[in-house]
Amino acid sequence: MCDDANYQWRIARYPIGNVQPEDFHWHVEEIPEPKNGEVLLKTHYLGLAPVMRFYMMGQNPSGETALKIGNVIHGRGVAQIVKSRHPDWKEGMMVQGQMGWQTYKVSAMTPQEKFFVMPNYGPNNKLPAALGAGVLGMTGLSAHAGLFATGSPKKGDKMLLSGAAGGVGSMVSQLAANVVGCDVVGMAGGTEKCDFIKKHGCRAAIDYKNEDIAAAIDAHLPSGIDLYFDNVGGETLQAALERLRMHSRIVLCGSISEYTRRDPFSLSNYTRLRRTDSMMKGFFVYNHLHNWEQVMDDLAGWIIDGKLKAVQDFVHGFEHMPRALANLYYGNNMGVQCCNVRGEPEIWN
Amino acid sequence: MCDDANYQWRIARYPIGNVQPEDFHWHVEEIPEPKNGEVLLKTHYLGLAPVMRFYMMGQNPSGETALKIGNVIHGRGVAQIVKSRHPDWKEGMMVQGQMGWQTYKVSAMTPQEKFFVMPNYGPNNKLPAALGAGVLGMTGLSAHAGLFATGSPKKGDKMLLSGAAGGVGSMVSQLAANVVGCDVVGMAGGTEKCDFIKKHGCRAAIDYKNEDIAAAIDAHLPSGIDLYFDNVGGETLQAALERLRMHSRIVLCGSISEYTRRDPFSLSNYTRLRRTDSMMKGFFVYNHLHNWEQVMDDLAGWIIDGKLKAVQDFVHGFEHMPRALANLYYGNNMGVQCCNVRGEPEIWN
Incomplete structure (x- = not known):
């Protein structure tokens, strides 16, 4: 996978039982351009959760928009703002929020997408951004x-x-x-x-x-x-x-x-x-989003104190997302199942 | 039924489905004599609760002793101490506690039986003793x-x-x-x-x-x-x-x-x-017995204030106890199903 396009995983059919390869459709399109009031986000990490199978079934148990066949699958992750035409969200900011299973996204940063700026924690900001896809997400x-x-x-x-x-x-x-x-x-x-x-x-x-x-x-x-x-x-x-x-x-x-x-x-x-x-x-x-900042401060503090080891289990490469979701149902993951979308080197502290 | 003996309802067989007349055995024996450390209690009112069917099935969902066929059925009620050879429980006291389905009982007033002295509430003690079989029980x-x-x-x-x-x-x-x-x-x-x-x-x-x-x-x-x-x-x-x-x-x-x-x-x-x-x-x-006094004070106060109407639904005569229990399962009662054991006149305020 190169960085020349927006790669997406879309719903090919509703899963029955655990997800199967045939349930997913690989789609490639041009990297979109943000309009006035929008930003272009570049995905770095995606987190996986069992709820995603329900999204693929067209259900919305977590209050996200119900999806149809052909839609990009919901998924939260960590991204960087690479272009901004929005007054509040600046180029270069690392954020986490509703990215969907895709390598780029244009967004008006609506409340529905629940984007948060990735905070700087600890001396020298030594916690990796990847934690935003799970332990600090x-x-x-x-x-x-x-x-x-x-x-x-x-x-x-x-x-x-x-x-x-x-x-x-x-x-x-x-x-x-x-x-x-x-x-x-x-x-x-x-x-x-x-x-x-x-x-x-x-x-x-x-x-x-x-x-x-x-x-x-x-x-x-x-x-x-x-x-x-x-x-x-x-x-x-x-x-x-x-x-x-x-x-x-x-x-x-x-x-x-x-x-x-x-x-x-x-x-x-x-x-x-x-x-x-x-x-x-x-x-x-x-229902607990209003506690976001306090919770992240707590968790980051405990990571820095050594009380909480941050365990995220990565697949490397966006192309492996379907397998990563199936893993959850087969019980193959240890810690938070995540995807290092671009296969970049990770920082662990 | 005269006052010449101790009348009892005992388990004839374990009920299947709702209770049937054949599940009960009518037993008559001599009024027992209290030994040293015991009292003789004379039953006036019994309360009925759905749990009694489980007692009859030999189960003990409320922590009472599990019963066998031939045993007197468990039931709480209001009684008067008519003879006492116990230092703490005096003749004439009105009490409520575990009486069983019988018109007399000899008891050592053990903690297991959970006896309480009926308190005097309100001006001129105007709440009837019968409430101890339900609303104040x-x-x-x-x-x-x-x-x-x-x-x-x-x-x-x-x-x-x-x-x-x-x-x-x-x-x-x-x-x-x-x-x-x-x-x-x-x-x-x-x-x-x-x-x-x-x-x-x-x-x-x-x-x-x-x-x-x-x-x-x-x-x-x-x-x-x-x-x-x-x-x-x-x-x-x-x-x-x-x-x-x-x-x-x-x-x-x-x-x-x-x-x-x-x-x-x-x-x-x-x-x-x-x-x-x-x-x-x-x-x-x-699990809430330790709050007994405060709860009864609350409830009696609300009865006296008019916030709580005490509704007890009486059958009159001990011989009708089986019917009264079946009533609960047929949904025939309004308010607390009770038995006025001796068919005495009641006082309502």
């Missing part, structure tokens, strides 16, 4: 809003975390353990991921692909659960509901195990919330 | 704990309440409307009950037996629900989850529509809690 806001604003974690909480090796999960485990002082047991699929999560805040790991989930929870959390951070839904949520301590909290962040089922998952034991005065609380990351 | 504690400690109601909240004509429901509607200032839409079965609930705090009534529930909720609460107090579970809970406003709360109090199903009800749309940062919170009345 919408994934980071999800982890922070889900754990702190929704889960009300307390020091010493016996905590279960599913999807612990994923983008949100690998942040939540570290924040809960290193910032709050929770006792975190994480769930992930396979030995490699289980080793990974034990290095990122989890006291113990449950390999959901090779262990009996209920028995493993009992073994690692014999007195039950104060806080369950749920990224997967389904049978794991059902098992957690059977093991609640007094005043426990379940944070509904995602339910990836349910997304590719043909029939919706049904929860038969929600009434278990009663006996222990427990709650199940959902959150939607876009 | 465990039903009242449920309504108070469910609404205030669990639901965090706010003035102006758009509130949906199912089971609004029932024991807990008929209290919650009045407390929400008259104490907090919520805008309450109640659900009940049939015209008579719908008229009843409109006189007890509900701005509007939905007749779930004769109306399309979802359409009726939309008609009466077109902007959605801030607070859903759930006494019934099932399809009504499912419908409420589709109509949540930002930061809404669902209080899980009961799920009577599910109790007599052969297969457990499964909730397929719990993830609706996410988009609006909403929560579903359970509570268990026995």
Whole structure:
């Protein structure tokens, strides 16, 4: 892929089950020109999230515009303003926001696109811009809003975390353990991921692909659960509901195990919330945008302090975006799945 | 029934579906004698609650001892101490606590039985002792704990309440409307009950037996629900989850529509809690016993102020207890279903 055009991934057909190569259409067009009041953005990094499969199905679970076949797929990322005819957004600015799956974008920088200027953090601005596609982007806001604003974690909480090796999960485990002082047991699929999560805040790991989930929870959390951070839904949520301590909290962040089922998952034991005065609380990351600056300051501070290791899992090259999305559903990523769109050298600190 | 013996209702067989006459065994034995450290209690009023069917099935969802066939059925009520060989509990005291379905009981007044002395409220102690079997008993504690400690109601909240004509429901509607200032839409079965609930705090009534529930909720609460107090579970809970406003709360109090199903009800749309940062919170009345005195003071004060009409629906005569329990499942009661064990004249203020 050269820098001579605007490359795009568009929807070729609505996915059924996990995404397939045939669901994506590779489109090349001229780099667009900004009109008065617009800017031209050049994409450097894109973040991937399970919600993108829903975008491709024409649904809009996160409040973005519903897409049709032939549309460019939604996706947030980090970009540089390379031309500006907008009074507030200057050439050279690094920003993050709704770029779509494309290497250039002309934008009037509307509120709907939720663009933020990438801040300078730490001595010598030593945090890489790539973090804006994940850890210091919408994934980071999800982890922070889900754990702190929704889960009300307390020091010493016996905590279960599913999807612990994923983008949100690998942040939540570290924040809960290193910032709050929770006792975190994480769930992930396979030995490699289980080793990974034990290095990122989890006291113990449950390999959901090779262990009996209920028995493993009992073994690692014999007195039950104060806080369950749920990224997967389904049978794991059902098992957690059977093991609640007094005043426990379940944070509904995602339910990836349910997304590719043909029939919706049904929860038969929600009434278990009663006996222990427990709650199940959902959150939607876009409801927390008003906290953006405070959250990013918090997260950047913890990265600089060493409490939070920023883990992003890159594919290199925009052409690999479809594979990167499929990875999320196959559970292949560790940390936030991202795409280094131009295959540029990265800076890690 | 004379006062010459201890009459009891015992479990003849475990109920399947709603309770049947053949599930109960009428037993007569001598009035027992208290030993040292015990008292003899004479039952005046018993309260009925859906949980009693579970007791009869040998389950102990509320933490009472699990029962077997042949055991006296659990039930709380109001009794007088007619003989005492206990240093702290005096003859003549009116108390409420775990009496069981019987007209006399010898008791060591253990903490497990959760006995409370009936307090004197208001000028001239004008509240009747019978209230201890419901409105100023465990039903009242449920309504108070469910609404205030669990639901965090706010003035102006758009509130949906199912089971609004029932024991807990008929209290919650009045407390929400008259104490907090919520805008309450109640659900009940049939015209008579719908008229009843409109006189007890509900701005509007939905007749779930004769109306399309979802359409009726939309008609009466077109902007959605801030607070859903759930006494019934099932399809009504499912419908409420589709109509949540930002930061809404669902209080899980009961799920009577599910109790007599052969297969457990499964909730397929719990993830609706996410988009609006909403929560579903359970509570268990026995977790709130430490607030007993404050709650009873609150409730008695609101009765005296006229904010809370105490509605108890009596059957007269201990022999009718099985019918009274079946009533709850057929939805025949309005207010707290109670039994005036001895058919005595009642005092209403």
